[in-house]
Amino acid sequence: MPKLTSEVQFLKGVGPKRAESLADKGINTVRDVLFFFPNKYKDFTKLLAITDLSDGDEAVVRGRIIKSSRGNPFGKVRYRMTISDGTGTASAIWFKTLNGLESFRIGEEVYISGKVIYRAGFTFVHPTVERTGGETRRANRISPVYPEIDGIGEASIHNMVEQALTCAEHLNEFLPQEILLAYSFPERARALKEIHSPRTSDRLRKARQRFVFEEFFLMQVATALKRHHYRSVKKQRPMKFSTHIDSRIRARFPFSFTKAQDRAIGDIVGDMTSEVPMEPTAAG
Numbered sequence: 001m002p003k004l005t006s007e008v009q010f011l012k013g014v015g016p017k018r019a020e021s022l023a024d025k026g027i028n029t030v031r032d033v034l035f036f037f038p039n040k041y042k043d044f045t046k047l048l049a050i051t052d053l054s055d056g057d058e059a060v061v062r063g064r065i066i067k068s069s070r071g072n073p074f075g076k077v078r079y080r081m082t083i084s085d086g087t088g089t090a091s092a093i094w095f096k097t098l099n100g101l102e103s104f105r106i107g108e109e110v111y112i113s114g115k116v117i118y119r120a121g122f123t124f125v126h127p128t129v130e131r132t133g134g135e136t137r138r139a140n141r142i143s144p145v146y147p148e149i150d151g152i153g154e155a156s157i158h159n160m161v162e163q164a165l166t167c168a169e170h171l172n173e174f175l176p177q178e179i180l181l182a183y184s185f186p187e188r189a190r191a192l193k194e195i196h197s198p199r200t201s202d203r204l205r206k207a208r209q210r211f212v213f214e215e216f217f218l219m220q221v222a223t224a225l226k227r228h229h230y231r232s233v234k235k236q237r238p239m240k241f242s243t244h245i246d247s248r249i250r251a252r253f254p255f256s257f258t259k260a261q262d263r264a265i266g267d268i269v270g271d272m273t274s275e276v277p278m279e280p281t282a283a284g
Helices: 015-024 030-034 154-165 177-183 188-196 201-232 244-252 259-272
Strands: 040-043 058-070 079-084 089-094 109-118 122-125 128-131 142-145
Touching: 030 154, 058 089, 079 109, 089 109, 154 188, 177 201, 188 201, 201 259
Parallel strands: 089 122
Antiparallel strands: 040 142, 058 079, 058 109, 079 089, 109 122, 109 128
């Protein structure tokens, strides 16, 4: 099992070359992997009938394989599969051969999830295909989408994150128990698991809120410590204003803040650039 401080290159499937690409994104340790958050999500919890698909959908369908074949080795399509769910048929195409595709047999029931286009019929382009009998990685789930990293595909990022999550329990909890209870926030390790592998949209929302709150909370603690230090010498030298604080928060959470959260950022920046910091306020 990896440790939080383990270098990322020692995770299975990473190695020194991929570690260089990860380092360019600020990912050097297993702990850094845990805080490499998805920048969006695809909701595959709603199963659609093939007849209800629309061009451009990100969707998941369930059906039986009625045809599969290798593509022309000199053509773009390397593998093709056709399924039927009783309402219609849909194809799935892959532009590169993926391990395991040929293990699927005619008549087998599968989930196919991904982006669908309509070109004389519905076609899933380079989708995920999974058997219906066991646990799935994507079908019936909310699937995280991570920022692109040169030389590292989606499956490799998911594998890396899954390994890192095995040591999430060793992270320190920064929020007091009273705050966790008052706001119904998940504990830090659980929140990370919901960020990377959300079970429901409500749990994902709570996990996101928890980390936004944590960011503000730690900044306020840091401000209180600065206040204590500078008041001990009666006056502090104001910090120079920059957009670093605001950018740091927004870069980690790629969704719009509420007006109240925007005001909170302004208050914190104003506090940290003042000669006399404002009085601390009670949480809650």
